Amino acid sequence: MTIQHQVSDELLLDYATGVLSEGWRIAIATHLALCPQSRRRLALMEMAGGALVSDLAPQSSLPDEDRSWKALKQRLESAKAQGETPPSSRNPESALSIVLPEPLRSYVGGDVDSVKWRPLGRGAYHLPIAVEDKSTRVRLLRIPAGKPVPEHGHRGRELTLVLSGSFYDGDALFARGDLEEADEALQHQPVATEGEDCICLAVTDAPLKFRSWLVRAVQPILGI
Amino acid sequence: MEAFEQIFRAYAPRVRAFMLQRVRDPQVSEELMQETMVTIWRKAAQFDAAKGSPSAWIFTIARNLRIDSYRRSRQPDFDPNDPAFVPEAEPAADDAVETQDEEQRLHIALTGLPPEQHDLLKLAFFEEVSHSEIAERLGLPLGTVKSRIRLAFSKLRAALGDRP
Known part of the structure; x- marks a missing residue:
């Protein structure tokens, strides 16, 4: 199955160069787990990174390269014989039923059946996901079939990754593995498809928190 | 050794x-x-x-x-060992010679990129700056940086016979 809405080149490049912070990375990495085409694009970017490195002017060690090699050789000899752990084998039976791929599943602490959903009102639920990265807000959303995504004003960037069910945004259908990238310029109103609840991962810039009630009160007006 | x-x-x-x-x-x-x-x-x-x-x-x-x-x-x-990980439908060519050939074609395509695209990739990979920081640093509209990145990679993908 081909994923229709893949991560954009600019965001994938940020992933490849390692600049994306934890919250955004969870969304992109989970999308990559579901989308072989995006992984192929990532592999090509990493190949480009490798080619750029090989084009760099070689920087030799001071005082000389031999000393650097000897130092390394010593380290290798003392570090030798560290057995590699074999990759864990796949369990094909459970593969179809798992809704949350890694790395998301570890963040949630299990698959969707273990999620303790919190009501958002109007039949929608969410689960905030704890991350070290304070610049983003990460959560799972469960939108009832046929209903719009609630409380949907957003500033800055928003990534939405569909994990089960699907939603329409205008004419575009987003299903499992599809990633929607939105910024403040995009006015959108995702609506879950009839027949099945839609579970997705939503990552947004964390809203700025102000202590003063006055600033908080005018925050929506000022749009900050 | x-x-x-x-x-x-x-x-x-x-x-x-x-x-x-x-x-x-x-x-x-x-x-x-x-x-x-x-x-x-x-x-x-x-x-x-x-x-x-x-x-x-x-x-x-x-x-x-x-x-x-x-x-x-x-x-x-x-x-890749996660049971929920979706593997490639058709496994990639299982051939070291082919990979080496891909690497070479990519390198040639990379060298042939217009300087403004090539410089942008160097900035991203070497200095670890995000595409939005690149826009700020070069004083370019974000849209210009995005389209340069997309143009660059669609050329590189085309050089490897991938969908641009």
Whole structure:
């Protein structure tokens, strides 16, 4: 199955160069787990990174390269014989039923059946996901079939990754593995498809928190 | 060990140069290069030359170590051994010669990119700046930076016969 809405080149490049912070990375990495085409694009970017490195002017060690090699050789000899752990084998039976791929599943602490959903009102639920990265807000959303995504004003960037069910945004259908990238310029109103609840991962810039009630009160007006 | 010495002689000066781009300090760069080489040595058995380009693999190891050296926050990644991981429908060409050929074609295409696209990729890979920081730094509209990135990679993909 081909994923229709893949991560954009600019965001994938940020992933490849390692600049994306934890919250955004969870969304992109989970999308990559579901989308072989995006992984192929990532592999090509990493190949480009490798080619750029090989084009760099070689920087030799001071005082000389031999000393650097000897130092390394010593380290290798003392570090030798560290057995590699074999990759864990796949369990094909459970593969179809798992809704949350890694790395998301570890963040949630299990698959969707273990999620303790919190009501958002109007039949929608969410689960905030704890991350070290304070610049983003990460959560799972469960939108009832046929209903719009609630409380949907957003500033800055928003990534939405569909994990089960699907939603329409205008004419575009987003299903499992599809990633929607939105910024403040995009006015959108995702609506879950009839027949099945839609579970997705939503990552947004964390809203700025102000202590003063006055600033908080005018925050929506000022749009900050 | 002799074979590894060849790898060291070929890659160490470039890995060191890559580290220097960001950390500036020669001693720290030397240490990070050594770490990279130790990791390559340890993981060599996991590397499959038929499935991936060696310079891309070495780049990812060097990149991860460089990031770890100054960033504490977690870097979550996908796990190919996860049962929920969706594998490729048709396995990639299982051929080291083909991979080497891909690497060469990509390199030629990369060299042939217009300077403004090539410079932008260098900035992204070497200085670790996001595309929005690149826009700020170069005083360009965000849309211009995005379209340069997209143009650059669609050319590189076309050179490998991928969907642009």
